[in-house]
Amino acid sequence: MTRRNEMLAPRSEARPLPREFYTGAGVLTIARNLLGQRLVVPAEGGTRVAGIIVEAEAYRGPRDRASHAYGGRRTRRTETMYAIGGTAYVYFVYGMHYQFNVVTNVADIPHAILIRALEPVEGIDIMRWRRGGVTDRELTSGPGKLCQALGIDRSLDAADLLGSRVWIEAGDRPAPRVQIARGTRIGVDYAGAWALMPWRFWIRGNPFVSRPVPA
DNA sequence: CAGCAGATTGACT
């Protein structure tokens, strides 16, 4: 049962990563550094739903054609990408899925990182309920799946990751550099040459990675 | 297990 896990005392790392984590490096470095960290969303009754980040993709607007902020596009949807690093960017796609992103860099530089997969660690029973009877391996092995499992929707767009609605904590151990793989991003074939940039990072061999081998 | 089509709606041209 996961219940025993949830009864443990709060971890000493149970506080949001500092602003510096999101503003103190380039978006590609931060994407790598996110692997192994813990994404947390509070649930009812003081419980938490959380998972270890095992896959992430960097989007480097305005030059990156795969980015929503390509060419400096600034619309109601993309406005959040121009916020200060450490802000959540949540948008809706394909008529039914939400996507959770981490904004990086200083304000007005629209860099962001799509969180593509998690390894479930807290609130797993809640995830099973929300995901409607899929196998455990399917709980959070994709950007839309993890949003459903964690209860992330548009109401969390522009949320401060140093706040209390959604945040990221230091993981138990950093992902060993040698275990980090990189490849091309998923679902951005429309971006021409930019679709070939190897800006997707994942933990090699982790069973929750959405697609172990790039297309 | 790979490959493919359908779902479903907001954002933007």
Added chain:
DNA sequence: GTCAATCTGCTGC
């Protein structure tokens, strides 16, 4: 009107 940073179920091997 077109298309999207996806997921699921079904087909066929």
